[in-house]
Amino acid sequence: xxxxxxxxxxxxxxxxxxxxxxxxxxxxxxxxxxxxxxxxxxxxxxxxxxxxxxxxxxxxxxxxxxxxxxxxxxxxxxxxxxxxxxxxxxxxxxxxxxxxxxxxxxxxxxxxxxxxxxxxxxxxxxxxxxxxxxxxxxxxxxxxxxxxxxxxxxxxxxxxxxxxxxxxxxxxxxxxxxxxxxxxxxxxxxxxxxxxxxxxxxxxxxxxxxxxxxxxxxxxxxxxxxxx
Amino acid sequence: xxxxxxxxxxxxxxxxxxxxxxxxxxxxxxxxxxxxxxxxxxxxxxxxxxxxxxxxxxxxxxxxxxxxxxxxxxxxxxxxxxxxxxxxxxxxxxxxxxxxxxxxxxxxxxxxxxxxxxxxxxxxxxxxxxxxxxxxxxxxxxxxxxxxxxxxxxxxxxxxxxxxxxxxxxxxxxxxxxxxxxxxxxxxxxxxxxxxxxxxxxxxxxxxxxxxxxxxxxxxxxxxxxxxxxxxxxxxxxxxxxxxxxxxxxxxxxxxxxxxxxxxxxxxxxxxxxxxxxxxxxxxxxxxxxxxxxxxxxxxxxxxxxxxxxxxxxxx
Numbered sequence: 001x002x003x004x005x006x007x008x009x010x011x012x013x014x015x016x017x018x019x020x021x022x023x024x025x026x027x028x029x030x031x032x033x034x035x036x037x038x039x040x041x042x043x044x045x046x047x048x049x050x051x052x053x054x055x056x057x058x059x060x061x062x063x064x065x066x067x068x069x070x071x072x073x074x075x076x077x078x079x080x081x082x083x084x085x086x087x088x089x090x091x092x093x094x095x096x097x098x099x100x101x102x103x104x105x106x107x108x109x110x111x112x113x114x115x116x117x118x119x120x121x122x123x124x125x126x127x128x129x130x131x132x133x134x135x136x137x138x139x140x141x142x143x144x145x146x147x148x149x150x151x152x153x154x155x156x157x158x159x160x161x162x163x164x165x166x167x168x169x170x171x172x173x174x175x176x177x178x179x180x181x182x183x184x185x186x187x188x189x190x191x192x193x194x195x196x197x198x199x200x201x202x203x204x205x206x207x208x209x210x211x212x213x214x215x216x217x218x219x220x221x222x223x224x225x226x227x228x
Numbered sequence: 229x230x231x232x233x234x235x236x237x238x239x240x241x242x243x244x245x246x247x248x249x250x251x252x253x254x255x256x257x258x259x260x261x262x263x264x265x266x267x268x269x270x271x272x273x274x275x276x277x278x279x280x281x282x283x284x285x286x287x288x289x290x291x292x293x294x295x296x297x298x299x300x301x302x303x304x305x306x307x308x309x310x311x312x313x314x315x316x317x318x319x320x321x322x323x324x325x326x327x328x329x330x331x332x333x334x335x336x337x338x339x340x341x342x343x344x345x346x347x348x349x350x351x352x353x354x355x356x357x358x359x360x361x362x363x364x365x366x367x368x369x370x371x372x373x374x375x376x377x378x379x380x381x382x383x384x385x386x387x388x389x390x391x392x393x394x395x396x397x398x399x400x401x402x403x404x405x406x407x408x409x410x411x412x413x414x415x416x417x418x419x420x421x422x423x424x425x426x427x428x429x430x431x432x433x434x435x436x437x438x439x440x441x442x443x444x445x446x447x448x449x450x451x452x453x454x455x456x457x458x459x460x461x462x463x464x465x466x467x468x469x470x471x472x473x474x475x476x477x478x479x480x481x482x483x484x485x486x487x488x489x490x491x492x493x494x495x496x497x498x499x500x501x502x503x504x505x506x507x508x509x510x511x512x513x514x515x516x517x518x519x520x521x522x523x524x525x526x527x528x529x530x531x532x533x534x535x536x537x538x539x540x541x542x543x544x
Contacts, residue, residue: 006400010399016405016539017405017408020405020408023538104523108531115534119538141539
């Protein structure tokens, strides 16, 4: 085996491994009880996204993907956790037990079904587009994480994990996007990164407000209107 | 042919001789982490020696099952040892008697007999521990099945000797997501199957909270020694399957010379000690889960194994 071939095979396997761990972290966001661990998992997922972008950028020789990696690290690994820690008070993070709408084993099983569903959607697309080996990994996993993020929003009853679910959806979309559109315009990336920051800020401030009024952030219990 | 037969017997002897040592090292390291001095690493040998020289008391109301179980528990890991790579990376005399599924079934047979024997005497704690072990067991079973199918699908075989070569030929296969995630799921499976924290506390002395240990409470003398020794060997064999078949085949003898095979014994011990260090870190940093949280732990293992299956299947 020649040298570029060897490098290529390592690159594909490492990218697939990143994808596998990415999926696992998405499962973790659905099922982990501790709020602080959820936040750390989100940071880890963003880091994995950046790593995958770096590998794909190296393979395609695309400067855009390096920019994506850089933006992801700056925005999602440093700024968003900092923002969320600042806006949402410490006592929300110190909580260990998060209540869930569905119990954890059941929600994990549903998450698995969602993943298989995502693969079934992605498969015809991949065959139709004659996708390369990177897209074969990134597109289904990105799609799965997109739906898993939405599932996280539905199944969680606390504000911060719901917010992390929305952010994880965005991560999933990017994870699929870097493989199918490696030369995305720089403008779109900047806009997306900025959008996410605004989402995090607004939701964080909202959560803080809820926490101030109610003394807790369990938004799942806010189902009846109340007059004051 | 004769040398292969001898090597096979050597594997059995290594497993028999070194299993209590690994148990001792694990206990010692755990105590050291808690800043205690801990028992000597040879303490399990002394325990087994002492128990062999004690009188055995058997309940009058128990049946032959109770008397036969220690021998079954003692012998089943040894049968598995004949099938799996412990010292060599090429098949030995008995290697084709069964594949990995057979190994799993033989180990399960020992667990089955231990469960029946625990119920046999009528001691209230025995059936409780037995039913809990069954609960953990049937939750762990789907994980084992998915791991097994993923591994055999990706490697194209169920013979452990072929599977272990697949992970490193070429070396890029080592980073296959199916491989890494399967390893992760199997590590969780080992923790559940051998009754370690966070599933069960192996050093606990509170009968109501026991899962695995309470099955052996009724045994004394030789029976207790065989149960203890068998448990240590089951742990050793599971570690061997994990390290030599699933993680990495490095350090196994590839030649047929006697010195190479003898040299492989300390290498496998070093590998297992590294695994034990990881287990000690896990055990010391986590708390024991409540009984009904075990489903969540094994649910996570199941999700991991299915993620391995999905990424492995569609990556092909």
